[in-house]
Amino acid sequence: MTSEDDAPRLTLPPGVRFAAVGAEFIRGIAAATGIEARLAERMALIAEEVLAASPATAVAVTLALRDRRHAVRLDVVFASAELDLAGLDQSRDRDVEDAAGVGLYLAARLADHLTTEPAGRGGLRLGFDLARAYPARAVPAPPDGLGMPVGTPVDPDDATLALLVDWAEAKGAGGPAFRTAARVLDQRAAGDLFARVALDARRRPVGGLFWQPFGRRLMALAGPALLLPEGPARKALVEALLDSALAGLVRGTVQGLVVLEAAPGMKRADFEVVGHLPDAQGGHPVLFRALEEDPGGITWVAPELRDWVAGMVRRLALGRDIEASPPPARASGAAMAAETDRAAGRVTLRPLLAAADAAEVAEANVALFRGQGFSQMRALLDLGRPEHAGFAQGLLRAGLAPAALIPDAAGDLLLLAATA
Amino acid sequence: MNGFALDRLVPAHVRAFEAYVPSPPDDVLRRRFGIAHLHRLNNNENPLGPPAACREILARWDPRDAALYPQGDGWHLRRALAARFGLDAEQVILGNGANEVIAFVIKAFCEPGDNIVTADRTFAVYEWLASFSGVAPRLVPLRDDGFDDAALLRAIDARTRLLFLCNPNNPTGSWWDHARLARFLDAVDGRCIVVADEAYAEFAEDPDFPDSFALMARHPNLVVFRTFSKMWGLAGLRIGWMAAAPEVAATVRKTSISYSVNLLALEAARAAVWDVEHIAATRAHVGAARARLGALAGRLGLKMVGAIGNFAMLHLPVADTVVHRRLMARGVMARAMTSFRYPGWLRVSFGSDEAMEAFAGALEVVLAEA
Numbered sequence: 001m002t003s004e005d006d007a008p009r010l011t012l013p014p015g016v017r018f019a020a021v022g023a024e025f026i027r028g029i030a031a032a033t034g035i036e037a038r039l040a041e042r043m044a045l046i047a048e049e050v051l052a053a054s055p056a057t058a059v060a061v062t063l064a065l066r067d068r069r070h071a072v073r074l075d076v077v078f079a080s081a082e083l084d085l086a087g088l089d090q091s092r093d094r095d096v097e098d099a100a101g102v103g104l105y106l107a108a109r110l111a112d113h114l115t116t117e118p119a120g121r122g123g124l125r126l127g128f129d130l131a132r133a134y135p136a137r138a139v140p141a142p143p144d145g146l147g148m149p150v151g152t153p154v155d156p157d158d159a160t161l162a163l164l165v166d167w168a169e170a171k172g173a174g175g176p177a178f179r180t181a182a183r184v185l186d187q188r189a190a191g192d193l194f195a196r197v198a199l200d201a202r203r204r205p206v207g208g209l210f211w212q213p214f215g216r217r218l219m220a221l222a223g224p225a226l227l228l229p230e231g232p233a234r235k236a237l238v239e240a241l242l243d244s245a246l247a248g249l250v251r252g253t254v255q256g257l258v259v260l261e262a263a264p265g266m267k268r269a270d271f272e273v274v275g276h277l278p279d280a281q282g283g284h285p286v287l288f289r290a291l292e293e294d295p296g297g298i299t300w301v302a303p304e305l306r307d308w309v310a311g312m313v314r315r316l317a318l319g320r321d322i323e324a325s326p327p328p329a330r331a332s333g334a335a336m337a338a339e340t341d342r343a344a345g346r347v348t349l350r351p352l353l354a355a356a357d358a359a360e361v362a363e364a365n366v367a368l369f370r371g372q373g374f375s376q377m378r379a380l381l382d383l384g385r386p387e388h389a390g391f392a393q394g395l396l397r398a399g400l401a402p403a404a405l406i407p408d409a410a411g412d413l414l415l416l417a418a419t420a
Numbered sequence: 421m422n423g424f425a426l427d428r429l430v431p432a433h434v435r436a437f438e439a440y441v442p443s444p445p446d447d448v449l450r451r452r453f454g455i456a457h458l459h460r461l462n463n464n465e466n467p468l469g470p471p472a473a474c475r476e477i478l479a480r481w482d483p484r485d486a487a488l489y490p491q492g493d494g495w496h497l498r499r500a501l502a503a504r505f506g507l508d509a510e511q512v513i514l515g516n517g518a519n520e521v522i523a524f525v526i527k528a529f530c531e532p533g534d535n536i537v538t539a540d541r542t543f544a545v546y547e548w549l550a551s552f553s554g555v556a557p558r559l560v561p562l563r564d565d566g567f568d569d570a571a572l573l574r575a576i577d578a579r580t581r582l583l584f585l586c587n588p589n590n591p592t593g594s595w596w597d598h599a600r601l602a603r604f605l606d607a608v609d610g611r612c613i614v615v616a617d618e619a620y621a622e623f624a625e626d627p628d629f630p631d632s633f634a635l636m637a638r639h640p641n642l643v644v645f646r647t648f649s650k651m652w653g654l655a656g657l658r659i660g661w662m663a664a665a666p667e668v669a670a671t672v673r674k675t676s677i678s679y680s681v682n683l684l685a686l687e688a689a690r691a692a693v694w695d696v697e698h699i700a701a702t703r704a705h706v707g708a709a710r711a712r713l714g715a716l717a718g719r720l721g722l723k724m725v726g727a728i729g730n731f732a733m734l735h736l737p738v739a740d741t742v743v744h745r746r747l748m749a750r751g752v753m754a755r756a757m758t759s760f761r762y763p764g765w766l767r768v769s770f771g772s773d774e775a776m777e778a779f780a781g782a783l784e785v786v787l788a789e790a
Contacts (some may be wrong), residue, residue: 247761251544253438270764272742290741293756295443296452317742317749319452 007075008032009064014054014078022063023048026074029065039072039130042110046128049107050076069132069186071112076126077119114337116352134183142167147200148233149207153244156197156205158185164197164205167227174225175263177210187212194219196244198237207234209241215382215413217255218406221245221289226265238267250291255408259287274316275404277378278419286404286415294318297409299383300325302392305402309383309414312405320412325389330355336365336379336391346376349395354387362394366418377418378403384411392416433532433554440548443753455751459775462755463655464590464620464731467772468705470653471698473691478684485683492678494686500693501661505633511669516680518619518647518660519545522584525643525662527675529581529613530555537575538584539567541592541761543617546584555581565725566594569604580612587630588620591733591760591767593726597628598635605639613668615643619660620729622651622699623706629728633663640665643672648685650730651702652692657685706730709770716780720787730770733757734783738790740766746789750782 010025012018023044030040047063054061059079066073108114113129156164162185168178177193178184187193197208207226214220224241228234245257259271261284271287296319301309303324313320328334334355339348347369349362366377379395381388392414399418406413427435443449446458469475494514502509515521522545530536532554538546540559547557558580560571567585576583585604588595596604601616608614616632632644643664649655659681664672692698706729713732717724726732736743743766744756752775757765768779 243763246758246763247540250759250761251547269738272739289739290745290756290758292759293443293741293744295441296449317453317745319449319454319745319748321452 007064007066009062011060011062012051014051014056014058014061016052019048019052022051022061025063026065030072033065033067035065035067035072039132042130043072043074043128046074046107046110047076049110050104050126053104053107054078068129068190068192070183070190070192071129071131073130074128076128078124078126080123108337113339114352115350116337132183132186134180139166139169139181141170142227143204146204146206146227147202148228149198149237149240150201151199153196153198153207153209153241155248156195156199156208160197160199160203160205161185161188161195161208164195164208164225164227167205168208168225171225171227173227173263174208174210174223175261177212177222178208178225184210194248196241196248198241207237207241209245211245211249211257214258215380215406215408217253217408217410218413219249219254219257221257221259222261223263224265225263234265235267238265239270242267242270246289246291255292255410256288256290256406258406259289262287272316274406275312275402275415277403277415277417280419286406288406290407294407294409296320297384297411298323299412300386300389301383301414302389304396305389305392305414308402309405312402316405316407318407318412323386325386328354328356328358328387328390332357334358334361334390336361338365338369340369340374344376345374346378347374349377349379351381351385351388351391354390356390358387358390359392359394359397362391363398364394366395366398366400375419379416381414381416382411383414384408431532431554434552437548437552449748449753453748453751455749457751458748459752459771459778461769461771461775461779462753462767464650464729464769465655465771466650466653466702466730467770467775468653468698468702470688471692471695473695474652474654474688477687477691481684481687488683489679490681490683490686493676494681497686497690497693498661500690501663504694505663507633507663508666511636511663511666512661513664513669513672513676514659514661514681514686515676516660516682517649517658518617518645518662519549520658520677520680521645521660521662522546522549522615522617524672524676525582525613525615526550526553526555528672534579534581535577536582536584537572537580537612539572539586539589541565542567542584542586543590543619544760546586546617562589562592562594564594565589565592567596569596569600569607572604573607576608576611582613582615583608584615584617586617586619588618588624588728590620590729591726591731591755591757591762591765593620593729593732595624595629595728597626598630599628601630601632602635602638605635605642608641610639610641613641613643614639615645617645619645619647619650621646623703623730624728625703626728636663636665640668643668648689648692651699652689654685654688654692657682657688659685659689702730706770709773709776712776712780713768713770716783720784725765731767732770733762733765733767735765737787738764740764743783743786743790746786747779747782750778750785752779752782754779 026044026047062077064075111128112131115127119125162181165181168174210222211219273285274288275286276283299320335352337352400416403417404415498509498512535556536550537558550557636642647660723735740756755767
């Protein structure tokens with residue numbers, strides 16, 4: 001695995017002339033680091049398409065390939081953020097004469113996950129992730145007679161974590177995060193998953209809680225996976241797992257924990273309900289637990305959402321200056337990234353690039369993915385970033401409704417959702 | 421300029437550290453939370469303010485003196501403190517609040533790769549200052565809400581340079597008596613510097629509370645911190661101090677910052693040394709406030725912790741961070757303790773009677789709504 005700092009990188013001029021050089025660099029690094037050919041070829045194509053589509057205003061384009069175990073990541077860093085990358089938006093109409101737009105579209109379609117963030121000195125970083133596949137295998141069932149938890153939950157070694165996941169999978173406990181031990185181990189090794197596991201006197205796992213990055217300063221909590229039968233010991237186990245997770249997370253960068261799909265056993269009193277997500281049963285609560293005091297902040301909202309956000313701010317007793325967002329600097333070229341979960345029929349949209357056509361782009365994205373058969377539509381807007389507000393109008397027009405306000409003084413997250 | 425790559429210049433331990441963000445000023449908080457008044461019960465301040473002699477100094481201060489540098493190392497104040505505690509003035513070092521003194525000590529004794537030992541649930545600044553100095557904080561779990569001497573001893577290794585003992589402990593108010601501290605110092609046997617942070621020592625009325633200055637004579641590895649922010653009501657002027665054996669103090673002086681304590685703080689603190697009437701009045705206020713808070717806790721069925729200090733903690737049936745916000749919306753600011761690794765607890769400073777009444781009323785409403 002390569003870390004953030006030692007990943008091989010190559011800086012090239014933008015444009016089609018050096019696209020093949022970039023692609024060969026990716027293939028070479030993949031071969032040298034043991035990345036399988038299937039993923040290497042997709043990454044090389046992404047690099048080639050993005051380089052070819054990069055306008056001269058990009059000045060310089062840097063490629064870096066990282067093996068993150070459960071995923072391979074290609075970072076494309078532009079020295080300037082003043083770029084037209086609207087082609088990355090999958091909903092845009094394609095003009096076959098617009099080679100750059102088609103190239104970016106292909107790159108976005110090839111990736112499993114696409115993100116954008118500011119890079120140093122006014123640049124822009126695009127992150128393309130390709131997920132590794134893990135073969136299905138039979139999992140062993142937990143033994144009868146697991147004992148009471150002993151001591152405080154631990155950050156487990158790999159063998160213990162794998163055993164917990166296997167046993168949780170066999171029991172159907174904990175939810176989707178507690179499936180496929182090899183993937184979970186790889187996620188943890190890459191810094192994308194964290195765990196606390198309670199052990200019995202024989203050092204066997206009896207329950208666990210996971211958390212994974214969610215937005216800029218939050219973590220999404222998954223679980224608990226509980227292997228003990230109903231009773232007081234199981235209740236105490238839930239409490240101990242959460243306390244241990246909180247103790248491990250405080251005094252760091254994480255401001256709060258979000259629970260989008262609570263597994264059975266999660267103690268609701270330790271959280272607050274910050275909204276509801278629609279589901280086949282009529283909806284389920286979105287839970288939140290702040291780790292730090294919320295000193296208040298600014299929340300930027302579109303006019304259509306002002307009343308809803310103000311109502312939530314009152315209900316949650318948040319200290320917020322609610323401000324109308326200024327118009328974006330760019331006239332056009334807005335783009336959204338889509339994270340798809342085909343098994344669940346769910347797509348989650350996030351703003352990628354803001355512009356005055358954000359509303360139309362958002363509406364088109366919802367239509368595109370509905371047309372592809374996705375039944376659960378979600379969108380996540382960062383209300384700490386004024387430019388995100390522009391997407392709200394289109395999302396509302398497309399039938400999404402505000403579902404939850406996840407508090408963060410540096411930028412509340414607004415979760416919008418709709419079901420088909 | 422093309423060669424400026426900030427990350428290359430920043431040490432990894434600084435890159436990894438999340439900056440502390442203080443709460444905004446009261447006017448901003450009042451606007452954001454839509455309240456007319458804010459009672460601050462979050463910083464363990466003294467509602468009685470500074471002693472009368474300090475007030476007099478502040479009242480007659482000539483603003484033209486703001487143009488002058490202060491004396492560089494608190495010459496007069498160090499002598500006043502030394503005389504009060506039977507020390508030599510060279511054993512006393514002043515800082516811009518006790519936090520700065522913590523930094524002096526870490527800089528004097530630690531280098532990257534060393535470690536400090538302290539508790540997991542205590543004043544956070546030891547851990548923070550060590551972390552962003554490249555020094556590993558070894559955090560030992562409290563036992564029964566107090567520092568665990570046996571576990572602290574086990575945590576000391578060859579790279580341990582400092583051990584921070586918050587006595588009385590913030591936030592639990594637990595404390596070690598003289599005999600226990602003496603036994604602990606015997607067991608440490610000079611392997612590291614032991615810092616007894618006695619920010620709340622003046623609130624301790626029990627005669628068994630350590631006479632740390634006396635212990636210092638037998639244990640030259642003992643450093644004692646004190647502050648003028650709590651009992652003495654000078655938090656806004658930022659002044660704290662430490663005392664140590666002469667050779668230890670001489671070492672810390674190398675890393676201390678001269679001129680960092682301002683004129684007003686030096687003069688006001690000197691006037692405060694050692695106003696026993698002020699101590700008595702503050703202790704009386706704290707005692708009454710603790711009794712009233714205890715009664716409130718009993719009425720609401722909440723566990724209360726806190727034996728010494730101008731604060732106590734309450735265990736809530738719901739998340740402390742939620743209660744913190746809901747109290748804010750009712751004009752009361754207490755301290756949510758999840759970040760102190762006490763999830764579900766709220767620390768309340770013993771403020772003015774009016775503030776304590778506002779807190780009691782607001783807490784009852786908030787818990788009833790929960």
